[in-house]
Amino acid sequence: MTDHAVAERYGRTPADRRRRFTIAIIGAVALLAAVVAWVVWVGLFSPAPNLESRDTGYTAYAESVDIRFQVTTDPGRPVSCALQALNDQFAIVGWKIVALPPGADRTRAFVENVRVTEPAVTGLIYRCWLT
Numbered sequence: 001m002t003d004h005a006v007a008e009r010y011g012r013t014p015a016d017r018r019r020r021f022t023i024a025i026i027g028a029v030a031l032l033a034a035v036v037a038w039v040v041w042v043g044l045f046s047p048a049p050n051l052e053s054r055d056t057g058y059t060a061y062a063e064s065v066d067i068r069f070q071v072t073t074d075p076g077r078p079v080s081c082a083l084q085a086l087n088d089q090f091a092i093v094g095w096k097i098v099a100l101p102p103g104a105d106r107t108r109a110f111v112e113n114v115r116v117t118e119p120a121v122t123g124l125i126y127r128c129w130l131t
Contacts, residue, residue, distance in 0.1 A: 050074055051130055053081060056109065058123035060085075064094070064115045067123035071100060072107040073130065081128040083112055085120035093117050099131065 052072040059066040065085040073079055078101060085094030094116035100108070114123060 050077075051079065051128060053125050053128040055124055060120050060123070062119060064113050065120045065123035066111055066113050067125070068109070068111050069125050070107055070109050071128060075104050075106055076102045078102045078131045079128055080131045082126040083114050083123065084126045085114045085116045085123045087118055088121045093120050094123075095126075 050073055054070045054072075055067070056070055057068040059068075067083050067085075069081070069083075071079050071081065078099065080097060080099045083096045083098065084092050087093045094114040096112065096114045098110075098112050100110060
C-alpha cells in the first residue's frame with residue numbers, strides 16, 4: 001500500500017484536515033458569539049440595584065445597642081433588615097430583624113435598639129432586602 005492509500009484509509013487527507021479546521025473555526029465562532037451575547041444580556045439588560053443600605057453609627061449600652069443606618073430604595077417599597085451587635089471578639093451577641101414600612105423618600109434614616117446577651121462593641125446592618 002502506498003502512503004496516499006494509507007492516509008486516505010485513516011482520514012488523513014488534505015480535504016479531511018480542511019474539514020476539521022473549518023469545524024473548529026465554526027465552533028470557536030459560535031462559542032465567542034454565545035459569550036458576547038451573555039455579556040451583553042447580563043451587562044446591559046439586567047436591572048440596576050434598587051436597594052442600598054449604609055451603617056451610620058451606633059451607641060453601645062450595657063444591655064443593648066442603638067444602631068443608626070440609612071436605607072435607599074424606590075419610594076413606596078417596603079424593606080426588611082437584619083441588624084447585629086458584635087462583641088470584642090466579633091461574635092454575634094445581639095440580632096434583630098426589622099420591617100421598615102414604605103416611605104415617600106428615596107433615602108431614609110432609622111435608629112433601632114438591639115438587645116444583647118453580653119456587652120457589645122459595635123452594631124451593624126447584616127443585610128437588607130425588599131419585602
